[in-house]
Amino acid sequence: MLEDSLSPVKRAWIEARVINELNILPLLARYYGQEQGADITDLSAQIVALQQTRQQPPELHEVASRLSGRFPIRFTVDLQRPLKIDEISRTTDSFNQMCLGCHVAPAGDNSVVIGDLGSFSRSMGDQEWLARLLGGVRGDSYTVLENPFSDSDIARFFRYTRDQLR
Ligand code: HEC
Known part of the structure; x- marks a missing residue:
C-alpha cells in the first residue's frame, strides 16, 4: 500500500x-x-x-x-537449514498436491500471492514470511486448511518457497 x-x-x-x-x-x-x-x-x-x-x-x-x-513468533525449528535432496522431493510433492492447485494460476489483479508465491516469499524478511506462511496454511473459510502441518513441515515449506519455488 x-x-x-x-x-x-x-x-x-x-x-x-x-x-x-x-x-x-x-x-x-x-x-x-x-x-x-x-x-x-x-x-x-x-x-x-x-x-x-x-x-x-x-x-x-x-x-x-x-x-x-x-510479539516475535516462537518457532523452535531451524528455518535456516537448507533442505536435503530427499526433503526437496518430498516437499515438492506435498506442495504440488496441497498448494499448487490454488497457487498456480497467473497472478490476477486481486491477489499478490496466487501464482507468485516464490518471488513473493523472497521479497520480505524471515519473520514476515513465517507469519504469512502460518496464516496461509491455517487458511480461512475459503481454503479451510486449518493447518494440518507440524512445525517441521512448516519449516520445509518455508525453505521450499524461498529456495526452490521459481
Ligand atoms: C483452496 C485454495 C488454496 C490452497 C489449497 C492453498 N492456498 Fe494458500 N492461499 C489461498 C488464497 C485464496 C490466499 C489468499 C490469496 C490472496 O489474498 O492473494 C492464499 C494465501 C496464501 C499465503 C499468503 C498469506 C498472506 O497473508 O500473505 C501463503 C503463504 C499461502 N497461501 C501458502 C499456502 C501453502 C503453503 C499451501 C499448501 C500447503 C496453500 N497455501 C494452499 C488459497 C489456497
Whole structure:
C-alpha cells in the first residue's frame, strides 16, 4: 500500500484484507490473554491505536511493525537449514498436491500471492514470511486448511518457497 504504482483494484483488495485482519486482532489478543493468563489491557489499547491508523498506510506500517516486534513468533525449528535432496522431493510433492492447485494460476489483479508465491516469499524478511506462511496454511473459510502441518513441515515449506519455488 506504500507503492504509488499499485492499481486501484489491488489497492482496494489489500485494504479489504488489512481491515479484515485488524478486525480479527482483538479476538486473537483475547485468546492470547486466556492462553498465557496475561493481562491484555495494554495490548488492547495498542490494538485500538493500530486500528485507528487504518486510513494512513505509513503510520499503519510503523505501528504494526512496532507491535509485531513485541510479539516475535516462537518457532523452535531451524528455518535456516537448507533442505536435503530427499526433503526437496518430498516437499515438492506435498506442495504440488496441497498448494499448487490454488497457487498456480497467473497472478490476477486481486491477489499478490496466487501464482507468485516464490518471488513473493523472497521479497520480505524471515519473520514476515513465517507469519504469512502460518496464516496461509491455517487458511480461512475459503481454503479451510486449518493447518494440518507440524512445525517441521512448516519449516520445509518455508525453505521450499524461498529456495526452490521459481
Ligand atoms: C483452496 C485454495 C488454496 C490452497 C489449497 C492453498 N492456498 Fe494458500 N492461499 C489461498 C488464497 C485464496 C490466499 C489468499 C490469496 C490472496 O489474498 O492473494 C492464499 C494465501 C496464501 C499465503 C499468503 C498469506 C498472506 O497473508 O500473505 C501463503 C503463504 C499461502 N497461501 C501458502 C499456502 C501453502 C503453503 C499451501 C499448501 C500447503 C496453500 N497455501 C494452499 C488459497 C489456497
